[in-house]
Amino acid sequence: MNTAFRLFWMFLKIGLLSIGGGYAIIPLIQEQVVKRSGSISPKMFTDIITISQMTPGPLAVNTATFVGIQIGGIVGAVAATLGCVLCGVIICLFLHRFFQKHKESSYVFEVLKGLKSASLGLIISAAVTIISIAFWGTQALEIKNVISLMNWTALAVFSIMLLVLRKWKLNPVLVMLISGMAGLVLYL
CATH class of the missing domain: 1.10.287 (Helix Hairpins)
Known part of the structure; x- marks a missing residue:
């Protein structure tokens, strides 16, 4: 499969499942590009997150762009970025209409509260990943090695x-x- 199309498809799926924004999407991106495909090392991924946080723009989009550039050059960066934002744009347009129609519904309000909780869990997961790689150089840390690898x-x-x-x-x-x-x- 073409690298650009593979990046587009990968980030399209990530963008579709990225409820909660930048920090919540980090574990999803890491799962795809570090663990599953092995296209990027854990250290490189941490560097990409660091650079993405320092550059202007949304964290998820910056991360997709930098991952795309590492894997597929400029074309890969464009494909990953488009894949990352396309679902979000379509979903936002749909949700805008939906919330305008159902803005007084208590059920909708409760669903949003549940989504906030899920987003918090994803953000905490991303923070733990970044901290473990920054302080211990690995994501798979064993308790017995906490002091020696620090x-x-x-x-x-x-x-x-x-x-x-x-x-x-x-x-x-x-x-x-x-x-x-x-x-x-x-x-x-």
Whole structure:
């Protein structure tokens, strides 16, 4: 199957199932491109998520674009991005009409509450994945290896930047720039 079509189809399915936005879609993308197809390594995927967060635009679209470029070049990036957003656009148009018609329904309100809970679970899953790869270098972590595999430098940078964010309310962009410079100094 053509790489561009494969990327389009993969991200079309991901886009169809991505309820909850950017962070909720990360585990779906990871499942497809890291675990199932093996097209991208876990480390590369973490790097893609990091870059996607720093670039302007929605996280899911940026991630799809960067994954597409890694697997299929510019054509792959376009195919993955179109696949990622197409279902969302169609579903949004449908939902707009639906909610205009049923905006007073208590059943619709309860369904939305359930979807919020599912989205929260997906976001927590994405956070755990990113943290485990950043601090331990792997997603499949065993309890007995937690201390021995810990990247203490990454934990220190994370802790300091979290403290700076919480205590002095520094601009997050500035915190990312400082973290990136710390990474250059500490890891090169």
